[in-house]
Amino acid sequence: PAAYWRLYQLFLLGLxxxxxxxxxxxxxxxxxxTIVGPIESAAKRMSIVGTGNKLAGVIANLIFAGVVIRESxxxxxxxxxxxxxxxATLETALDTLIKGVMTPYLILAIALFIFGIVVRYSALPELDPSVVNKRSAEDESSQKSIFQYxxxxxxxxxxxxxxxxxxIALATSIQYAGTMGESLAGPAxxxxxxxxxxxxxxxxxxxILIPRYLKQRNALLxxxxxxxxLSVLIISxxxxxxxxxxxxxxxxWYLVMMGLPNALLYAGIWPLAINGLGKHTNLGSAFLVMALCGSAFMPMIYHSLVELNSSLSPFAAMKYAYWILIPSFAYIVWYAAYGYRIRSWKKSEV
Structure with a gap:
C-alpha cells in the first residue's frame, strides 16, 4: 500500500x-x-547465529539491489x-519507480509467513525459562522485579x-578516511x-574455541x-x-581491526546478562534488545565531540572524538571481569 499510494506516512508505518x-x-x-543448550557454550551458539545474521544481511542487500533497483x-x-x-510526467515517473518494490516485497512477505508456519509446527523443543534458566528457589522468591538483577x-x-x-567504527570509517585525502569513491x-x-x-x-578451549567469559574479557x-592506539x-x-x-586500520573482537562481545554479554533470570528471561532479553539503540545514540555523541573540536582540522577532530571508545570499552572490561557476578545491589552480595 505504501508503494501504491506513495505516501511517506505509510512507509514509516511499514518500517x-x-x-x-x-x-x-x-x-x-x-x-x-542461549538456553537451548549448556549456558557455558551459549556464546558459541550465538556466534553461529551471528554468522547467519551477517551473511544474510550481505546477501539480501545484493539480491534486493539487483531485483528492486534494475538498470532501467x-x-x-x-x-x-x-x-x-x-x-504530471514527474508523478508518472515516480510511480513507475516506486511500484518496482511491490512484487519483491510481496514475495518476501509470503516467504516469511510460510517460514513462520514452518517454525510454529517444527520439532523445536519447548523451553520454559523458569525451569532451565533459574538460580536457586531462594533467589526466585526474593527477586520479584527485573530490576533486582x-x-x-x-x-x-x-x-x-x-x-x-x-x-561508530562502521559508520565513520569512510568519512575518517576522507579526512586523510582518500576519495570516497575509491578503495576507501x-x-x-x-x-x-x-x-x-x-x-x-x-x-572453534568456545567453550572447549576458551570460556565465554574469558573470551568477552x-x-x-x-x-x-585498539581505542588507545587510535588516539595515540x-x-x-x-x-x-x-x-x-x-x-x-586500528579502527578496522575492531571488527575481529567485536564479534564475540555480543555473544559474550548476552549469556552473562540473562543467566539465572528464570521467569524473567524473556523480559530481560527484551531489555537487551532495547540496548541496540546504542547504534543510534552513540554516533550522535561521537559527532557532537567532532563538532566540539571543529577548530581543529577535520582529521584531528574525528581522531580525538574517538576518545568516546575508551570509557565504553573500559566499562565492558569491568563488566566481564566483575560486573556480571553481582547478584544484588547490596555491596556485600556478589
Missing part, C-alpha cells in the same frame, strides 16, 4: 512494523539460542534527479556501549567491508581488552601507511 517484528524476533530467538530504474533515477521530468541491568549498559561503538569505500570480514572471522574463532587497546598513534590501495593514517 515501524518491521522494527517491531525484528525486536520481538530477537527477544524470543536470542534467549532460546537507475537510468530513470538519474533522469529524475537531473530535472528532466516535471508536473544487577547482572542484567549492567549487561544492558554493556550491550548499549558495544552496539554503539560498533556502529571498501573499509566497512573489511571490518565486517574481520567480524565474520571473529565469529568462526568463537565457534579478552575481546573487550583488545578493543580497549600516527603514521602514514599504504595498505590495500589506501594511503591513510595507521589509526584507521
Amino acid at each position: 515501524f512494523l518491521l522494527g517491531v517484528g525484528l525486536a520481538i524476533l530477537q527477544s524470543a530467538a536470542n534467549p532460546y539460542v 530504474d537507475k537510468v530513470l533515477m538519474r533522469e529524475i534527479e537531473s530535472g528532466l521530468y516535471t508536473g 544487577p547482572a542484567l541491568i549492567l549487561g544492558v549498559i554493556a550491550m548499549f556501549f558495544h552496539i554503539g561503538t560498533q556502529m 569505500k571498501n573499509i566497512p567491508s573489511y571490518t565486517m570480514l574481520l567480524t565474520f572471522l571473529g565469529y568462526f574463532i568463537g565457534i 579478552i575481546c573487550a581488552l583488545l578493543n580497549l587497546s 598513534t600516527s603514521g602514514t601507511v599504504n595498505f590495500l590501495g589506501i594511503t591513510s593514517d595507521i589509526s584507521i
Whole structure:
C-alpha cells in the first residue's frame, strides 16, 4: 500500500512494523539460542547465529539491489534527479519507480509467513525459562522485579556501549578516511567491508574455541581488552601507511581491526546478562534488545565531540572524538571481569 499510494506516512508505518517484528524476533530467538543448550557454550551458539545474521544481511542487500533497483530504474533515477521530468510526467515517473518494490516485497512477505508456519509446527523443543534458566528457589522468591538483577541491568549498559561503538567504527570509517585525502569513491569505500570480514572471522574463532578451549567469559574479557587497546592506539598513534590501495593514517586500520573482537562481545554479554533470570528471561532479553539503540545514540555523541573540536582540522577532530571508545570499552572490561557476578545491589552480595 505504501508503494501504491506513495505516501511517506505509510512507509514509516511499514518500517515501524518491521522494527517491531525484528525486536520481538530477537527477544524470543536470542534467549532460546542461549538456553537451548549448556549456558557455558551459549556464546558459541550465538556466534553461529551471528554468522547467519551477517551473511544474510550481505546477501539480501545484493539480491534486493539487483531485483528492486534494475538498470532501467537507475537510468530513470538519474533522469529524475537531473530535472528532466516535471508536473504530471514527474508523478508518472515516480510511480513507475516506486511500484518496482511491490512484487519483491510481496514475495518476501509470503516467504516469511510460510517460514513462520514452518517454525510454529517444527520439532523445536519447548523451553520454559523458569525451569532451565533459574538460580536457586531462594533467589526466585526474593527477586520479584527485573530490576533486582544487577547482572542484567549492567549487561544492558554493556550491550548499549558495544552496539554503539560498533556502529561508530562502521559508520565513520569512510568519512575518517576522507579526512586523510582518500576519495570516497575509491578503495576507501571498501573499509566497512573489511571490518565486517574481520567480524565474520571473529565469529568462526568463537565457534572453534568456545567453550572447549576458551570460556565465554574469558573470551568477552579478552575481546573487550583488545578493543580497549585498539581505542588507545587510535588516539595515540600516527603514521602514514599504504595498505590495500589506501594511503591513510595507521589509526584507521586500528579502527578496522575492531571488527575481529567485536564479534564475540555480543555473544559474550548476552549469556552473562540473562543467566539465572528464570521467569524473567524473556523480559530481560527484551531489555537487551532495547540496548541496540546504542547504534543510534552513540554516533550522535561521537559527532557532537567532532563538532566540539571543529577548530581543529577535520582529521584531528574525528581522531580525538574517538576518545568516546575508551570509557565504553573500559566499562565492558569491568563488566566481564566483575560486573556480571553481582547478584544484588547490596555491596556485600556478589
